[in-house]
Amino acid sequence: MRNVRIKVAYDGKPFYGWQRQAGFATVQEALETALKDLIGEHLTVFGSGRTDTGVHALGQVASFHVDTPLPDHRLLHALNAHLPRSVVVTALESCEEGFHAQASALGKRYLYLVLTTRFRPPFGHDHHHWVSDALDLGAMRRAAGHLVGEHDFSALASAGSSRRSSVRRVRQLRIAARRDRLAMLVTGNGFLYNMVRTVAGTLIEVGRGRISADSIPDILRSGDRSMAGPTAPASGLYLLRVFYGESCFWNQTHGPRGRPGVFV
């Protein structure tokens, strides 16, 4: 039995999220089905966390135990040959017994992709969020600055989370814009339910001038979800990267040809 970790990119559109659910196509189930086809037995694949219906990933990480004579690079290619075209494993390695994709994770980075063309774009509807208004980047960056650090994010997350604490640390919140695309890159040690989408929805309202950048500290303090902006649609959200300990190859940059990204 080997403990194996993989890095996975997927299109969220055809799936009801990451987590296995009887009767629905999910990414976890696609991976487990591919492994079953390949190895002949059912294995459980543990992800670093769930992603919701319609949310994409370029660098999801998962781990599983497997008993196979196939070396890592052969297992990687065989697995891809059995996966549907909307899921691709971009890295695979045997790792220490103690590694668990979820329990060992130290943080995550998400991308929220906004298209700001004046006209409704004719394609890519499931892979970005289109905003027809011009957005004030300066105001959005000022608001983003208020969100960085350790805060209680209750006002910027959906209710119903069973977590004990709603305090999270946002390490970085970068807003990059080029031509008619705007990317919000959020890095943190963990995120509440719908937190990245609510942060994105709130920053967009700031960009539109409907929420003042300087009201962010008040919104955070209030703990009142109704003061923040709407939950931005799943279509714009990408799980980019999961962070682990420093020695781990998952933190290395793979160079341009190693990245499965279309947008980033």
Add this chain to the structure above:
Amino acid sequence: MRNVRIKVAYDGKPFYGWQRQAGFATVQEALETALKDLIGEHLTVFGSGRTDTGVHALGQVASFHVDTPLPDHRLLHALNAHLPRSVVVTALESCEEGFHAQASALGKRYLYLVLTTRFRPPFGHDHHHWVSDALDLGAMRRAAGHLVGEHDFSALASAGSSRRSSVRRVRQLRIAARRDRLAMLVTGNGFLYNMVRTVAGTLIEVGRGRISADSIPDILRSGDRSMAGPTAPASGLYLLRVFYGESCFWNQTHGPRGRPGVFV
């Protein structure tokens, strides 16, 4: 009766090309249906030329005669409100009686978009062409240089065209690469059937080292289709722009927020 010209962006994926065909969804039919819903009568919309099944457009141009009290900007927005989300009109203006989208066209520019990620990308399959090999940009640019100018392009087009002459002038053939995307931009006074896709397929073979850049003049002279590379798939092809006389606003740059482009 006004003569009206429009600039249209569309996703080629859901359509059987531009041209109306009984029983098939086409872009021309989508525009004519939207106009019928709006104006109450059938109008014929003339495009600058056909695009094939699966080929996209960011700047297709079309013209039609219409009798309506709606001013141009109202007609533009009303038309978009009646179109399916995979077609969008990005500009509309009344123009001189003599303007005809096809007959008045002086040239066109196409984009062919290649993704060169090492791993099969999980999304966008219908909107690019994925090539897993590293491509030699220098060789591709050398080959492109041989294609610029006036040549008989029989060797780089599909048979069956009814055109009298197979001589065309390629004004510019630019190859731009950034990270894992490679764009071939081809501008010319006209193109034979499948010519842009064959040029793209041939340049990709040059990039892979399977066709020598310096054999391009021989391939052109041979007039032999079998010497060139394969016809690259429709998914990577975008009609970017149609050129008309200088006075025409269609040649102006609309600024970043005016462009409907996702990729360019």
